[in-house]
Amino acid sequence: xxxxxxxxxxxxxxxxxxxxxxxxxxxxxxxxxxxxxxxxxxxxxxxxxxxxxxxxxxxxxxxxxxxxxxxxxxxxxxxxxxxxxxxxxxxxxxxxxxxxxxxxxxxxxxxxxxxxxxxxxxxxxxxxxxxxxxxxxxxxxxxxxxxxxxxxxxxxxxxxxxxxxxxxxxxxxxxxxxxxxxxxxxxxxxxxxxxxxxxxxxxxxxxxxxxxxxxxxxxxxxxxxxxxxxxx
Amino acid sequence: xxxxxxxxxxxxxxxxxxxxxxxxxxxxxxxxxxxxxxxxxxxxxxxxxxxxxxxxxxxxxxxxxxxxxxxxxxxxxxxxxxxxxxxxxxxxxxxxxxxxxxxxxxxxxxxxxxxxxxxxxxxxxxxxxxxxxxxxxxxxxxxxxxxxxxxxxxxxxxxxxxxxxxxxxxxxxxxxxxxxxxxxxxxxxxxxxxxxxxxxxxxxxxxxxxxxxxxxxxxxxxxxxxxxxxxxxxxxxxxxxxxxxxxxxxxxxxxxxxxxxxxxxxxxxxxxxxxxxxxxxxxxxxxxxxxxxxxxxxxxxxxxxxxxxxxxxxxxxxxxxxxxxxxxxxxxxxxxxxxxxxxxxxxxxxxxxxxxxxxxxxxxxxxxxxxxxxxxxx
Numbered sequence: 001x002x003x004x005x006x007x008x009x010x011x012x013x014x015x016x017x018x019x020x021x022x023x024x025x026x027x028x029x030x031x032x033x034x035x036x037x038x039x040x041x042x043x044x045x046x047x048x049x050x051x052x053x054x055x056x057x058x059x060x061x062x063x064x065x066x067x068x069x070x071x072x073x074x075x076x077x078x079x080x081x082x083x084x085x086x087x088x089x090x091x092x093x094x095x096x097x098x099x100x101x102x103x104x105x106x107x108x109x110x111x112x113x114x115x116x117x118x119x120x121x122x123x124x125x126x127x128x129x130x131x132x133x134x135x136x137x138x139x140x141x142x143x144x145x146x147x148x149x150x151x152x153x154x155x156x157x158x159x160x161x162x163x164x165x166x167x168x169x170x171x172x173x174x175x176x177x178x179x180x181x182x183x184x185x186x187x188x189x190x191x192x193x194x195x196x197x198x199x200x201x202x203x204x205x206x207x208x209x210x211x212x213x214x215x216x217x218x219x220x221x222x223x224x225x226x227x228x229x230x231x232x
Numbered sequence: 233x234x235x236x237x238x239x240x241x242x243x244x245x246x247x248x249x250x251x252x253x254x255x256x257x258x259x260x261x262x263x264x265x266x267x268x269x270x271x272x273x274x275x276x277x278x279x280x281x282x283x284x285x286x287x288x289x290x291x292x293x294x295x296x297x298x299x300x301x302x303x304x305x306x307x308x309x310x311x312x313x314x315x316x317x318x319x320x321x322x323x324x325x326x327x328x329x330x331x332x333x334x335x336x337x338x339x340x341x342x343x344x345x346x347x348x349x350x351x352x353x354x355x356x357x358x359x360x361x362x363x364x365x366x367x368x369x370x371x372x373x374x375x376x377x378x379x380x381x382x383x384x385x386x387x388x389x390x391x392x393x394x395x396x397x398x399x400x401x402x403x404x405x406x407x408x409x410x411x412x413x414x415x416x417x418x419x420x421x422x423x424x425x426x427x428x429x430x431x432x433x434x435x436x437x438x439x440x441x442x443x444x445x446x447x448x449x450x451x452x453x454x455x456x457x458x459x460x461x462x463x464x465x466x467x468x469x470x471x472x473x474x475x476x477x478x479x480x481x482x483x484x485x486x487x488x489x490x491x492x493x494x495x496x497x498x499x500x501x502x503x504x505x506x507x508x509x510x511x512x513x514x515x516x517x518x519x520x521x522x523x524x525x526x527x528x529x530x531x532x533x534x535x536x537x538x539x540x541x542x543x544x545x546x547x548x549x550x551x552x553x554x555x556x557x558x559x560x561x562x563x564x565x566x567x568x569x570x571x572x573x574x575x576x577x578x579x580x581x582x583x584x585x586x587x588x589x590x591x592x593x594x595x596x597x598x599x600x601x602x603x604x605x606x607x608x609x610x
Contacts, residue, residue, distance in 0.1 A: 050605035055509060076513060082604075083511030094506045097499075098253035108510040110242035113235030155510065 269536025
């Protein structure tokens with residue numbers, strides 16, 4: 001599904017404070033599985049996730065999506081790929097305050113030019129799936145942490161992406177809500193979506209929902225462990 | 233194409249909701265902006281209407297007015313001049329006119345006394361302009377006394393008040409019979425104040441003027457087009473004065489608008505980061521901001537212009553009238569004929585909507601081109 005070959009990423013390149021966050025990563029993300037990038041702070045998880053999700057380009061190396069090299073594409077094409085292939089869930093949820101749940105959910109659909117009625121219809125179906133229909137018109141700042149996260153998941157799914165990317169998704173949730181979130185991920189993976197998340201929360205890393213764990217340290221991939229299901 | 237339109241509709245929707253979410257900033261800007269457009273549009277609508285009004289009123293006046301000069305000063309036309317002019321080719325009609333100024337110490341204002349050639353006024357009667365009607369409380373049938381320069385008191389009966397439509401030029405007018413006029417001012421018999429000439433062919437007006445100077449070397453012909461030009465330049469000058477006075481306010485608004493438009497709050501920057509991360513292109517963010525600037529300035533322009541229109545044509549320009557009208561002491565009060573000049577609207581639109589829209593785009597460019605991954609790290 002997604003392959004990285006010798007990925008290196010530098011910040012402030014050529015300056016006195018040059019810093020290499022990733023120092024040569026090779027990995028392959030299989031489709032329809034839950035993948036976790038784990039590692040301590042500064043290990044390069046988030047940087048790797050931004051490269052996997054086409055939010056950033058690597059300094060060196062190749063990113064291949066379904067066999068096609070996308071690392072050299074201009075921003076416009078990369079945005080198009082990001083919009084159609086990836087859905088994002090952020091640590092702070094990053095919902096737009098002042099807008100209702102449903103308005104937040106349909107935001108990624110705006111640049112596609114999809115008629116509003118169709119976007120709303122799709123958003124309502126997603127809200128129903130997340131048992132959140134009753135909060136449809138509530139402003140997002142009035143929602144609880146768990147509700148906000150489910151709205152963020154709905155937003156990530158509005159363009160029907162194949163890959164869901166989540167950065168430390170359980171960092172702001174208690175154990176019960178984390179477990180609920182993992183159950184949602186499992187459903188999504190079983191429905192054929194690929195899930196990639198970063199976490200150092202043992203509840204996530206050791207969860208039976210997770211299929212594969214990639215361990216990072218100091219910008220290097222040190223271990224890959226298949227945890228749950230039998231691989232084809 | 234449909235997708236593009238749908239996308240712009242989405243962007244406008246989002247922009248409108250963004251503006252609604254930032255009520256304080258949006259409303260403050262809208263009010264100040266509207267006020268500025270209102271002031272500028274009021275001044276330009278008013279001066280434009282005044283110029284047209286003057287042109288309309290002067291349309292029926294003679295092509296040439298001939299004055300006699302002695303030592304460069306205006307003097308009376310002695311008998312025999314009208315007969316001499318009668319021989320100049322191209323002149324269709326000649327009239328000797330009688331008019332003069334009278335200072336009313338009661339109101340501390342000047343009136344224009346005049347003998348009309350196109351109507352007969354009975355001796356002992358006068359017809360007054362609307363300003364006299366207002367300030368002296370006159371109406372048809374009332375009597376009024378004026379003390380002549382000789383010290384004698386003359387009493388007249390008001391037979392009529394002139395129409396308000398042309399008040400711009402007849403506000404302070406007092407029309408009377410020739411006999412009353414000559415008696416009141418002790419005006420020598422056979423003399424006139426000036427001579428009005430009508431020329432059939434407009435192309436000939438200048439030639440007739442030259443012929444008049446040749447025939448009567450002590451005279452000065454004043455052409456109607458010169459009067460019109462003088463009116464226009466007076467109104468232009470007043471408009472310029474007004475705008476100069478307002479320039480500080482315009483500059484202050486410019487700084488205010490620039491700061492509001494150019495400064496992105498942390499909240500706005502965060503939102504742009506989110507939008508980029510969830511799949512908005514740089515172009516989408518810029519288009520969204522363009523709509524924001526355009527909607528605010530367009531709304532301000534429309535509201536300001538309509539308010540200015542109402543102010544000028546329904547409330548008689550009450551806020552700035554004393555500055556722009558200035559007519560001796562007696563201010564004319566009149567409703568202008570409503571009219572809008574396309575070029576004027578376009579100019580105001582270009583100078584109000586475009587700079588603001590552009591100002592919103594400059595800072596957004598920088599914010600919109602930041603990498604979408606920054607939102608991951610915020």
